[in-house]
Amino acid sequence: MPNYLCLQRSLPGGDALGDKPSPAQMQAMYTKFNEWREKFQNNLVDLGGKLGGGRLATPAPPPDGPLIEVKELVGGYMIVSAASLDEAIHVARGCPGLVCPGSGVEVIEIHTPG
């Protein structure tokens, strides 16, 4: 099965951070995340992590002009394996907190030689 890279992105105008969750809400998030992880354990290759700031490295000093804005990646990344793009999206969508108001997830197939 191919692997897919899932990138959590903020949506234009969205505020992915929102209100601070209360401890009780955090407990609920934690429980849901674990349930999701158990349900899709066969699909989860790498649960990844949060992404911080970044910079584009180029062979030559970067030219002026539009660069990849790493800042807009608010959430994090993970790698899932699935039979199809649709299935990968289904897995990613089920992840609590990954697809929430103000943020979405970009699912990209990873081609591996072979």
Place this chain on the structure above:
Amino acid sequence: MTSQLGEHFFRHEYGRLVSMLVRRVGVRHLAAVEDAVQAALLAAVESWPRSAVPENPSAWLYRVAHNQIAGELRRQIRRGELAQQHARAALDSTNDAPGAVLAGDVRDDFLRMLFVSCDDAIPVESQLVLALKTLCGFDVREIAERLFTTESNVYKRLGRARARLREVPLELSDLTNEQLASRLAPVRAVLYSLFTEGYLSSHAEGAIRRELCDEARRLAAVLAEHPLGATPETFALLALMYLHSARMPARQDGSGGLLLLEEQDRAFWDQDAIQLGLSWLARAAEGDVFSRYHAEAGIAAEHCLAPSFSETRWERIVECYALLERLAPSALHTLNRAVAVAEWRGPAQGLAVIDGLEPPSWLLGSYLWSAVLADLHRRCGHAALAAQYRDAALRSAPCDAVRTTLERRLRVR
């Protein structure tokens, strides 16, 4: 996976971490401490499910929260908001992390935070909110929901408490034994009102009310098991909480309606809680003190021990209410004694108890007063008076569940 962490792990860790850090960095930094604890819990939610729950989750959280608060204090110094010498002690004291995570110390920190919150310069309703926020880990919205008030009211109450703690910061470690002793009664009063908020309220759904009762009992247990709070009054308070909680599961029928004591299926009473309540009550009797909590626990114990409604030892209950009236005079206690006397010696004797009693307006306007009078007059055959009080009771019922129960009870048969 999830089972490793208790049902209320995050909420309870919140109270524990706030107490530990406030003791180390000072009461004046309470708000910053709460932010640091919030951030640490959030970091746990984000990282634990991806890797694994650390071997000692509490120590992990303490370390992260402690780094957060230390960083914040350094930022405040850089921005000139905090004098270096004030922060120096605070920052130094945060270096003792590993040894501080001993369970005994934690309970001590937790209780001291409770004692600091129970400052008589802070109005009781603000003390209550402060305890729910800092020790029980509820946020403002959740507190408002549980106390049937608005979020802005909760903010206002919280603001009053925090202002006092900022103006006259009493450090947890500086509390003298005299101060601790003098605050013991107010601490019990706050726990008692936290419990009654949950137990007596007829508004919200059962699960939410129950949570307040459970929290009050948890705090009272910490108090009873610590040398600072282990007195007969505390034991009696804890006993009454257990004995009331034991009967909560039977108070509602399947559809959320309220059941009268005589309608309740006693098989649903929680026998473990009853046993715990009785053993705390036995410990409460070891001293020579008899407090209002003793009287109330005694009443609850009689109900729990009665095999059926008709076999209740009403004379004992009447006696306890009489003691309660003496210790904590209130027309409500007299009204309750009237109900017990009516069961013991008949409705006319019950009416005689409240004959000539002039209840305060809050009681006069409440459904309790009208309902008891309607019931006693009905049973005495005073149809006109019974109907009059019945209408008043139904009009002042706070919610449909209570109204339905009253209609059933006060129906003319």
